[in-house]
Amino acid sequence: MATILILIIFLALVFDFINGFHDAANSIATIVSTKVLTPFQAVIWALF
DSSP: OHHHHHHHHHHHHHHHHHHHHHHHHHHHHHHHHTTSSOHHHHHHHHHO
């Protein structure tokens, strides 16, 4: 039972980590496509 719980928590953390990459890419693409920031500035912004 504990093994299944640990596996579920691990999979949830992996999903959350991967999902963060997608969110960051979407936010950078939106900022750059609307020409609010340059690509370099958008990447620096995403670091924070």
